[in-house]
Amino acid sequence: MTPNTSPYLSPNKMLNWSKKNLFSSWVNTIMTVIALIFLYEVGTFFLNWAIFKADFINNFRGETITDRTFCSKNIEVGQHGACWAIIFVRFHQFMYGFYPVEEAWRVNLVYAFLPFALIGVLFDKLPLRRVFLYFTFAFPFIAYFMLYGGPGLSVVATNKWGGLLVTLFLGVTGIAMAFPLSILLALGRRSNMPIVKSICVVFIEFIRGVPLITLLFTANVMLPLFLPEGVKPDNLLRALVAVTLFQSAYMAEAIRGGLQAIPKGQIEAAQSLGLNYWQTTRKIILPQALKIAIPPIVNTCIGLFKDTSLVLIIGLFDLLGIGRAALSDITWTKLYYEVYVFVSLIFFIFCFGMSRYSLYLEKKLKTDNS
Amino acid sequence: MTIIKTLFASMILTLGLATANAGTLDVVKERGNLICGSNTGLAGFGNPNDAGVWEGIDVDVCRAVAAAVFGDASKVEYVPLTSKVRFTSLQSGEVDMLSRNTTWTLQRDVELGLEFVGVNYYDGQGFMVRKDLGVSSATELDGASVCIQVGTTTEMNLADYFSANGMSYESIPVETNAEADAAYLAGRCDIYTTDASGLYASRAGYPDPSAHVVLPEIVSKEPLGPSVRGNDSEWADVVRWSLNAMIIAEEKGITSGNVDDMIANSPDPETQRLLGVKAGYGAWLGLSDDWAANIIRQVGNYSESFEKHIGVNTSINIARGLNALYKDGGILYAPPFR
Numbered sequence: 001m002t003p004n005t006s007p008y009l010s011p012n013k014m015l016n017w018s019k020k021n022l023f024s025s026w027v028n029t030i031m032t033v034i035a036l037i038f039l040y041e042v043g044t045f046f047l048n049w050a051i052f053k054a055d056f057i058n059n060f061r062g063e064t065i066t067d068r069t070f071c072s073k074n075i076e077v078g079q080h081g082a083c084w085a086i087i088f089v090r091f092h093q094f095m096y097g098f099y100p101v102e103e104a105w106r107v108n109l110v111y112a113f114l115p116f117a118l119i120g121v122l123f124d125k126l127p128l129r130r131v132f133l134y135f136t137f138a139f140p141f142i143a144y145f146m147l148y149g150g151p152g153l154s155v156v157a158t159n160k161w162g163g164l165l166v167t168l169f170l171g172v173t174g175i176a177m178a179f180p181l182s183i184l185l186a187l188g189r190r191s192n193m194p195i196v197k198s199i200c201v202v203f204i205e206f207i208r209g210v211p212l213i214t215l216l217f218t219a220n221v222m223l224p225l226f227l228p229e230g231v232k233p234d235n236l237l238r239a240l241v242a243v244t245l246f247q248s249a250y251m252a253e254a255i256r257g258g259l260q261a262i263p264k265g266q267i268e269a270a271q272s273l274g275l276n277y278w279q280t281t282r283k284i285i286l287p288q289a290l291k292i293a294i295p296p297i298v299n300t301c302i303g304l305f306k307d308t309s310l311v312l313i314i315g316l317f318d319l320l321g322i323g324r325a326a327l328s329d330i331t332w333t334k335l336y337y338e339v340y341v342f343v344s345l346i347f348f349i350f351c352f353g354m355s356r357y358s359l360y361l362e363k364k365l366k367t368d369n370s
Numbered sequence: 371m372t373i374i375k376t377l378f379a380s381m382i383l384t385l386g387l388a389t390a391n392a393g394t395l396d397v398v399k400e401r402g403n404l405i406c407g408s409n410t411g412l413a414g415f416g417n418p419n420d421a422g423v424w425e426g427i428d429v430d431v432c433r434a435v436a437a438a439v440f441g442d443a444s445k446v447e448y449v450p451l452t453s454k455v456r457f458t459s460l461q462s463g464e465v466d467m468l469s470r471n472t473t474w475t476l477q478r479d480v481e482l483g484l485e486f487v488g489v490n491y492y493d494g495q496g497f498m499v500r501k502d503l504g505v506s507s508a509t510e511l512d513g514a515s516v517c518i519q520v521g522t523t524t525e526m527n528l529a530d531y532f533s534a535n536g537m538s539y540e541s542i543p544v545e546t547n548a549e550a551d552a553a554y555l556a557g558r559c560d561i562y563t564t565d566a567s568g569l570y571a572s573r574a575g576y577p578d579p580s581a582h583v584v585l586p587e588i589v590s591k592e593p594l595g596p597s598v599r600g601n602d603s604e605w606a607d608v609v610r611w612s613l614n615a616m617i618i619a620e621e622k623g624i625t626s627g628n629v630d631d632m633i634a635n636s637p638d639p640e641t642q643r644l645l646g647v648k649a650g651y652g653a654w655l656g657l658s659d660d661w662a663a664n665i666i667r668q669v670g671n672y673s674e675s676f677e678k679h680i681g682v683n684t685s686i687n688i689a690r691g692l693n694a695l696y697k698d699g700g701i702l703y704a705p706p707f708r
Binding site: 093 | 410411412413414417418419420422447449450451452454455458459461462463464548551571574575576577684685686
């Protein structure tokens with residue numbers, strides 16, 4: 001570190017950097033050139049396909065696209081790119097499923113306030129954080145009332161929900177409910193009390209031993225057979241329970257990893273100060289353990305968010321399911337790339353967001369000098 | 371041991387209770403809508419359109435039953451079911467009926483405790499080839515490569531058919547319909563085989579549908595029809611006769627357009643019975659006398675439903691074939707309405 005090093009990128013510095021990293025030897029130079037050509041080819045191809053040569057609402061003749069045959073690429077084969085009209089025409093379904101069009105504002109409102117509910121939990125330096133936290137605790141009830149309905153709002157049964165709504169509902173609620181459960185499970189598994197310990201071990205190992213699809217099946221298909229007639233828990237709710245149990249078992253193992261990394265001396269030190277079990281756990285153990293466990297926790301969260309698309313097999317249309325239904329419609333069939341690119345883009349936005357947040361959190365919580 | 375026995379006994383008991391579901395018609399009437407198990411999306415048979423409304427000939431059976439029971443074809447709640455969960459969903463009472471391109475087989479009818487109430491589409495496994503191959507019959511396919519979905523009955527039917535005709539083939543295994551389309555279009559195989567209706571639906575989405583031909587040979591029987599739980603014959607009758615009413619309506623030339631005219635003017639006794647001009651027939655089913663008239667008015671007769679969703683004027687482009695009325699050379703045949 002020389003004192004006159006500018007923290008900003010200067011052209012000179014970039015040149016130096018690329019000399020050092022990209023063109024250090026002739027092998028590296030060739031590799032760099034090949035990589036650049038490859039990136040250029042793929043990049044231009046994709047951009048042309050996705051944007052410059054693509055149809056959005058109208059085709060190249062200026063007609064509004066109402067079905068597949070109006071797509072420019074189906075009129076002049078090979079001349080045109082993506083036909084995004086399928087996304088625009090079915091946008092409502094992608095976002096809300098079969099939620100009534102005139103009630104969609106309720107979902108929009110929930111989407112709009114979701115960030116405000118999360119922000120208080122995610123960032124601790126936030127001004128007025130306390131207010132945001134109150135809102136966070138109130139949000140599930142508000143969201144439930146807005147989405148499902150109740151006094152003053154018409155009821156929209158959950159079988160009308162779909163698309164991003166179902167994906168987010170299962171993902172966010174599943175993660176939020178699994179988190180406290182998984183901490184208890186992880187602590188329970190490390191407990192000295194044999195019954196608590198064995199219950200937790202059996203639960204975790206059982207859930208981790210079966211695929212999520214099996215749990216969903218059980219919740220969807222087996223459960224009604226064992227319940228008395230007339231008692232039919234909501235389909236979405238059953239999926240949510242399955243997803244939460246699954247996630248809590250995996251997250252518990254991630255957290256247990258963090259717990260095990262805490263040296264025993266910490267606990268002994270806390271006990272010698274006169275702290276009881278819960279005080280020790282809350283003030284000494286968990287803050288450190290959770291910090292260590294952040295990467296695996298986020299891993300399981302991202303995994304879960306993507307796993308929500310499995311609910312299609314029990315008849316819930318999540319984002320991917322809605323996409324598949326759109327493709328099965330004869331008016332739009334065979335626009336695979338458009339639908340899958342769009343769906344993966346949305347999944348990417350959420351998963352990448354989670355991943356960046358975990359990086360931020362790791363940096364912020366990094367206190368040691370290692 | 372006793373504990374296990376008790377547990378087991380109570381399990382059986384609960385199962386019995388859950389499936390002892392007599393009186394579906396009353397349950398449906400009280401609930402105010404019909405819960406119909408539909409496909410998760412199969413073009414022409416059952417899938418949501420751009421406005422989120424379900425469409426297709428399987429969906430039309432659900433709509434017909436709703437029209438018969440409530441006089442309103444829109445009072446249906448669709449539960450999309452994959453082929454894996456369809457039967458358990460019906461057995462557990464999640465849905466009142468199943469109408470999602472399901473083949474009627476002995477095992478399903480008897481062992482699974484279902485009741486198939488009729489056939490709304492006679493399907494069968496077929497072959498599709500590129501037209502420029504110049505093949506006009508499946509018997510000319512010796513040595514061809516075949517794209518086939520693994521683990522399906524079509525795979526076994528294919529092996530049977532080729533060995534019965536002393537021919538050989540090279541199988542190109544694929545997982546899904548979409549994959550099969552891609553492989554076939556890329557020329558990785560000469561033949562694509564699956565249920566004929568599926569071939570037509572796939573072909574409709576190809577860049578140049580007219581360059582592909584579905585061969586006339588059908589190598590398996592796949593009668594697709596709606597089904598209900600096996601212990602409720604009253605409800606089975608309602609669904610069966612809702613479908614029959616659509617078929618009889620076509621036989622008698624009654625359409626959604628002329629149904630009111632027929633009610634007023636038709637001299638034909640069977641038409642009069644069907645449309646409730648002669649009273650008393652609806653009561654046998656626990657329905658109002660105009661139940662069939664409602665079906666025809668709101669859903670149409672079988673031919674209207676067929677032509678609207680999968681007929682030759684749609685992009686799926688299926689000829690009536692086996693699904694024509696018995697008097698037009700097909701095998702569609704409803705018992706007399708009397």
